[in-house]
Amino acid sequence: MDYEIFDLGTVRLQEGATLSDAKLAYKTYGELNGDKSNAIVYPTWYSGQHYDNEWLIGEGMALDPARYFIIIPNMLGNGLSSSPSNTPAPHDRASFPRVTMYDNVQFQHRLVTERFGIAKLELVTGWSMGAGQTYQWAVSFPDMVKRILPFCGSAKTSLHNFVFLEGVRTALTADAAYNGGRYDKQPDIGLRALARVYAGWGFCQQFYREKIYEREPLGYASLEDFLVAFWEGLFLKRDANNLLGMLWTWQHADIGNTPGKRSLEDALGAIRAPAIVMPAQQDLYFPPEDNEWEVKHMHRAELRVIPGAWGHFAGGGLNPEDTRFIDNGLKELLATEV
Template identity: 75%
Template sequence: MNDHEVFELGDVVLQRGATLRDAKLAYKTYGTLNAEKSNAIVYPTWYSGRHWENEWLIGPGMALDPERYFIIVPNMLGNGLSSSPSNTPPPYDKARFPRVTVHDNVSVQHRLVTEVFGIEHLALVTGWSMGAGQTYQWAMSFPEMVPKIAPFCGSAKTSEHNIVFLEGVKAALTADAAWNHGWYDEQPTKGLRAMARVYAGWGFSQAFYWDRVYGEMGYSSLEDFLVGFWEGFFLDGRDANNLLTMLWTWQHGDISATPGFGGGYDEALASIEARAIVMPAEKDLYFPPEDEEYAVRRMKNAELRVIPGVWGHFAGGGQNPVDAKFIDEALKELLAT
C-alpha cells in the first residue's frame, strides 16, 4: 500500500535522548484544505495499524467527510511505514531502534501539520486505541491548536493492568527462538501466531465469545476465528520488531510525562482545555469505562459516552456498523458545536 506521502523530518531527538537520523513520517490525506486552513482533522493510527486501516471512519456523509474536511492520517513511528526497526538503516535498525514515546509521535505530527500544511488551528483530533492516546497528547501538548478531541477506546495513561496484558503479548512473541533477540532475517512466525492467540482473549469481550459473534463475521468456528482473524491479522505484513517498538510506546503512554509539565496525572487531565467526547467501550478489557470515567471527571470540558455492546476493544475498530454509527454520530455532534 504505497498510496501515501512521506515527510522527511531530518534528525529528530527523541524524548528518551536518542537521535533518530533521517527520520520519516508517512501520512495520507483525504479531502482538500480550505483557503482559511480551518477544516483540518488529525486522525492518528493505532497499535500495528496503517493509514488505510483508518478509512472505515472516513467517507461522504460521515463526520470525517472529505468533501467538508481535510483529514490527515499520520502513521505512528514504528508501524513499518514511518521510521521503524524494519526500514531504518544501521546502527538504529532492528533490535537497536530507539525508544519512542507518544509525545515523540505527536511532536513529529505537529511538525507535519504546521511545516507542510501551514495549519495553525485544527477542527478536531480523534483516534482509536493508541490513536486515542495520541489524541489526548495533542490536547496536552498543543492546547492552542486543538479545540475539540474525541478519543475512543483508549486512555491518556496506560494502566498497570494494561501493562500486564502487554507483557503477556511480548513474552509470547519473544519466546520464539527465531526471534533471536530481534536480530532475525525472517519473521518469527511462531511467535507472531502465539502473540495473536494471547491478543484474541483480550481484543473482544467474554460476551462476544459467549454469543459466538465471530459467526457474524464469517468465521465457521472458534478455531477458524483464532486462525483466520487473529493469526491472519498479525501475519499481515506486520514485523516483530515494529510490534515490540509500538508495544513499548503503548506501555509508557502517559500525558503527565509531557516535557515541561511537573504535575501528576490528575493535574495533567485538569490542564486539558479542549471540548471532549470520550468514548470507551462497555466491555473493553484494555481500557474499561471506569478508567475513562475517572479521566472525564478531572477534565474541564469533557463528556463520557460509553459505546454499548459486546464487541469490547474492537467496538472502535470498524468491525461492525452499529458501533461505527455510534462513534460517527458523536463526531458529527462534536464538530457541529
C-alpha cells in the same frame, strides 16, 4: 505507494536518543480550504496503518472529505514511518530507539504546521493508541486543538493493560527464531502465539459466549477459524520488531510525562478542548472506569460509553452499529461551537 513522506531530519527523542533521517508517513483525504480552517488529525493505532483508519471516513459521515481535510499520520514503528524494519544501521531492528506518544505528536505537529501551514485543528480523534495520541495532542498543543474525541483508549496505560502487554511481548520473544531481534525471517511461531494471547483481550466474554464471530459481518465457520484467519492473519503480516517497538510506546503512554506537567491530573486539567471520551462498554484493555476517572479531571469532557458486546473492537470499524455510534458522536462534537 498510496501515501506521502514528510522528512523530519535528525530528531531528538524524549527518552534521550537521536534518530537520523527520520520519516513520517501520512495520507490526506479531502482538500485544505483557503483559510486552512477545516483540518482534522486522525492518528493510527497499534500495528495499524493509515488504510486501517479509512472505515471512519466517507461521504455523509462526520469525517467527510468533501467538507474536511483529514490527515492520517502513521505512528513511528508501524512499518511506514521510521520503524525497526525500515531504518538502516545502527538503529535498525532491535536497536531502534524508544519512541513515546509525546514524540509521535511532536512530529505530527511538525507535519501539520511545516508541510501544510495549519494553525488550528477542528478535531483530533483516534482509536486505541490513536486515542492516546489524541489526548497527547490536546495537552501538547492546547491552543491549536479545538475538539477531541478519543475512543477506546486512555490518557495513561493502566497497570492491568501493561501486564497484558507483557504477555504479548513474552509470547513473541519466546520464539527461538526471534533471536534477540536479529532474525532474517519473521518468527512465525512467536507471531502466532502473540495473536492467540491478543485474541482473548480484543473481544470480550460476551462476544465469545454468544459466538458473535460466526455472525455477519465476520462470518467465521468456527472459533479456530476465527483465531487463525482473523487473529493470526492480522499479525503474520506484521514485523516482530515493529510490534515490539510500538508495544513499548503503548506500555509507557502517559500524558503526565509531557514536559512541564507535574502529573497525570495536571495534564488532564490542562486540556482546554471540549471532549467526548468514548470507551467501549466491555473493553478489557481500556475499561470505562478508567475514562470516567479521567473525565472528572478534565474541564469540558463528557463520558459516552459505546454499548454492546464487541469489546475493544467496538472502535475497530467491524460492527456497523458501533461505527454509527462513534460517527454520531463526532458529528455532534463537530457541530459544537468553540
